Amino acid sequence: MKKKRRISLSVKLNVSAVLFAAVICFFCSLVGYIQTRNSIQKQYNQTAWEIANVAANYLDEEALQVYSIATRDYVKGNLSENERDSIIHSLKYQETRNLLFDLREGMGVNDIYIIYINIPLMNSYQDGMEDWNPLYYIFDCYADESLSYVLGDTGPMNPDFIEYVDRMWETGERTEDFYYISHSAYGYNTSAFVALQDSTGETYALIGVETPMTTIQQALRQYVIFAVLIAVLLCVLLTIIYTIYLTRKTIRPINKVSQEALAFVKEDRVPSKELAMIKTNDEIETLAQSLLKMENDIVEYIDNITSITREKERIGAELDVARHIQGSMLPGIFPAFPELKEFDLHASMTPAKEVGGDFYDFFLVDDTHLALVMADVSGKGVPAALFMVIAKTLIKNRCQLGESPAEVLMKVNDQLCENNEEGMFVTVWLGLYNLVTGQLDYANAGHEHPAVSRNGQPFSLVKEKANFVLAGMPGMKYQEHSLKLEKGDRLFLYTDGIPEATNESLEAFGEERMIRILNEIDDKSCQSLIDHMKASLDSFKGEAEQFDDITMLALRIDEFKKVQAQFMDTIRVKPNLDNLETLFSFVESCLAKVSCDDKSVNHCTVACDEIFSNIVFYSGADIVEVTCTTEKDRVFISFKDNGVQYDPTKKAEADVTLDADERPIGGLGIHIVRRMMDDVRYEYSDGFNVLTLEKRFTPKATH
16 A cells, blocks of 8 residues: 655644734734725715715705705606706706805815605616616706706616615614715715705705715725735744744654654553653643553553453343343243233333333232232332332232232332432332222322223323322322223333433423324234334334333233132012111121121121112112122122112212211212222113122131
């Protein structure tokens, strides 16, 4: 290969100094030229304006108004040529004209003229318009009298002057920052105008003065020659001095540093002793010392790089093991419960780092209850992963004790608050799904709202007021909510890594986009739903980095679990209050077979009293069939009647905070039933109302 020619630093710096000096010289001269030119032009324009103002005060105002009116009449065709000639040759007109000639000569200007402007014609100008002459002379006293105009003569006008003339004609005021320079057959002049106004303030003419500007060119030429010569001499002198200084104090030490650095590379990385000899008391000396230190550091670094690489590989391997351990702690085998046909479930977690703080969980609390957990620990990496393990373990242990979601969150929160010196916290959505009834009881500790699709309809967020996060403050209470899931309904749980994901343009994925993507896929399986959401997120993010863990869980209800009852009895009674005792005995007998606790028996009899009484008074039924089905820890009591169709579960909750005289009549009975029972369900089938009460209980201990 042909060796590339190198240009020394000395040549580059010297050439740069010369070019810099030339540029400074040019721009200083240019700025001075422009400033001088503008100053002289403005001064000449001011002089012209003062002369125009003198002319305005010098002439007979009444005569000028008469001549202005005559000019306007001539423009409109109301003044004949003979009448116009008569005015021009009149003694008064000639005397005024001679006064203007005398004033022009006395002031040493090129021209003084008085004009009338045809404003409508002026404002109608368009580019390329021919025969556009809106300017009409009243007087014109040009130095060459043979080229001057008289009353009624028209002349062209610079279109750039329209706005200024229009404003001046309208207001009669001069614009201070405007001055007009013209190059024409009449010479190089600066023009200034003064508006003539009558007693009503209306402008009837303009006095214009054109002052010659030939002297400005000579003054500018002299300035440019003088300024350039001085600048060139100074720049040459300074460049020579600067080049000598630059060579001794900068170029030579830098060349030395460059040579020693190259020697360090070629001589197997041996630190240079010459660098310590460079003493310039400036940044070059600092550079030499820094380079010497860098050479020593490089030698030391090379000695240590192998051990550091081994340590990094060891840490990477351990983090990889930690990632696998964390992944193994989350349920990852799908289908999760192949023997259960009541639901389809799928979940995934993609950490932003090797290990993450998000986690999901699902497990069977008993034969009929499925626990669902979706959580997000504050922070990322190893600390969040450790906190995640603790939170997940505590939540699962509490759930398996049979506690409600609200109770689990309350107790786990108090446990996590103990010795939480790092101030970490976790948001949790915890649900307990009943495989038999389809009821989902859940509590939300500061987590994202779940999305639900009912009966094949589009997904939508189920929003409720979220409670405080776990590990934030001890003694917190958590509100519990209920949701009835029917066959075909779907539930989608997720962490904030989905709506807060951003693309390369820092645009957030957002909840609206998430819901839209959930509704795009026709395949109803939970795995397809999650795979589609993953693909959509990857497409949205593009090359952008994933900043947060992405976790999601999907559940689809396929059918309700059928449980084998321990006992099931049925009685048929007439809807009469006299049969209440018979009903109570029947229910108590059924509950006694499974050793139901006394409190639950009492709740069941009170609820049966309310329901049976409503049937007696309001249904109009002929017969009531009551079925009592008991399991080992729950009872189902069904009332079936042929009365008027009525669903008491749709009745709004009674406001028990009102006084008795303020509360509307009705609604308290079903309120009591809801409070005492764990679930109340209604259906209308084959002409019969069927209302089912569910109550969970604790069997009495037997000896």
